[in-house]
Amino acid sequence: KAGVTQTPRYLIKTRGQQVTLSCSPISGHRSVSWYQQTPGQGLQFLFEYFSETQRNKGNFPGRFSGRQFSNSRSEMNVSTLELGDSALYLCASSFRTSRETQYFGPGTRLLVL
């Protein structure tokens, strides 16, 4: 069974730009969660999607948004990028809910210059 895939793996953007990251969950998994990992703040929950609906949301500004498609693939978007948005963005999928074991993708490393 293929694992969670994320694209792109690496991205360089400049301040003020926007970015879209993509995540394809494990086949059959319907819950997709996004996390931001930075050296200073560690791993922080962004949001969770299930059946195309945002089910849970972390404490991030509205510049961070996401969506999920009918095939459970998910995208997250960050608008008006700031230097502090440089991070590893991890996507995780689980069968029905994030309270089950989550399987993480390899991440997208975003550098904002």
Next chain:
Amino acid sequence: ELKVEQNPLFLSMQEGKNYTIYCNYSTTSDRLYWYRQDPGKSLESLFVLLSNGAVKQEGRLMASLDTKARLSTLHITAAVHDLSATYFCAVDEVKGGSEKLVFGKGTKLTVNP
């Protein structure tokens, strides 16, 4: 707000030795997870602990949960170099109808020959 504290944050040990990583959390939760992250890689699920007194073992790693003390431990027996990685604990926070995983800062384990 739920706080998750791990200690130590850095651990350097010799092969063959035993050690314990501690994970304390500040409010009641019914679910605790341990993850492993190798440098430059994503997170790999190690254990899910669901109840007070739960103990799980996989190879040289054993995790336990004491919900009354709000404490989980990850015990390493006879460490080998392959165990070098960063270990995270994470706790479910359920608040106001929403749920999210809250991670500790991680313990970077280095096993020296």
